[in-house]
Amino acid sequence: MTHPLDRPVWSALGSGWAEIAEGDARALRIAPDIGVFGAARDQSPESLDALAALVPDQGELWLVERDPVPTPPGTRVVKEGLAVQMVLDQLTPALRKPPPITALGEADAAEMFALATLTEPGPYARQTHRLGGFVGVREGGRLVAMAGERMRMPGYIEVSAVCTHPDWRGRGLARHLTREVAGAILARGSVPFLHCYASHTATIALYAAMGFRIRTEIRAIILSRV
Template identity: 35%
Template sequence: MSTPTQPAPAEAGASPATPALSNPVYAALTGPHAPFAEVRGNARRYPAAVAPFLALPEEPTEADWTDAAALVGPGTTVALMRPELPVPDTFKLDRAIDLMQFTAPAELPAADPEAIKLGPDDVPDMLALVALTDPGPFRSRTIELGTYLGIRRDGELIAMAGTRFSLPGHTEISAVCTHPSARGQGVATRLIRAVAADITAAGRSPFLHTGGSNTTAIRLYESLGFTVSNRMKVTLVKAV
């Protein structure tokens, strides 16, 4: 059915990969985020209003894929985030996007006095900023996954970042975005550091993902001391 897929070997100078980091959505939905999981057999998914991600074990069986198709439902598109693997006939492949995963250096965390905690009342502004900047999936209930921080000036939300996947020992920094009018001012860096401070205060290690072709983000993360822990794919598939 499907052949075993091994995580890509670590690059020179990269952080050592862990099984949780190589299959982060499954690690989250079978771990700290289990209360969010919609489940059928070994297949897991977030509710559609929370996140578009489907999760399967490291080496999914034919039964796992069958359960995943039933869990998702015909005509529904979901995303897998993991090393690439063959897609069976129960799903139609849409596209696969290169993804780089980075882990944070110990010196990254730093609180920021201008950063404020965002809540449900801020979601419309958060969705508007995401629509303008496209940092990746962020939906009406994504805020429930963790803590999101933002910077407002003259009442306008000009930047935000927060936590998404929660794994054993690790928490993901996500939704890093800055309004075009505020770019080049270092606000994204400040929010990344502030979110990392919250993560480390909880005894966890920060990590994040970015598109493999997003050279601007990659340069930023490397300048902050992040190191590559995995190269994987976001694979969009539709149940048939």
């Protein structure tokens, strides 16, 4: 039986993301103003055709899959990268006192989008903040770092959008915010997970020091129309 984390986007679209999913039983995608992720039910021609129809005329659709996926008809692979999927059973003790951390929401949306656009922690749309669970650090009233939750499914919640303004890097803010988000997920009885490109060895080591372990390798595939 396939583990839900082997196809995290499909698992999320059928559960925690169901209210913001578009498509039908053959293929689904998250609402474009919230994100860029999609998945097909399986690799049948019918499902791949339905997935192709969800790729925007101008833009991209991202797949996150453990196993290879045939390129849907009428689309092309813009980029494909190998990532690791990490899960957390228990946080290691914090070595430093965290800075003041604040919850982020609708009132912070413009600042959150600007920070994500500047730092590029991964795909982040104007309404991604609606996925919830975001926290941040402010300096002089300015948002300088944040992290949040993205994919949700029974028993698992993804840590994502971890980013720090270049002027405030090197202070451990990303580490503190990741711990804050992951700890809140654990407190709710779910398992935190995250994705990191396999080539980012220093980042993987940082997460491992917090208690995350590599579960599997996984592919990130970016599609566009031909």
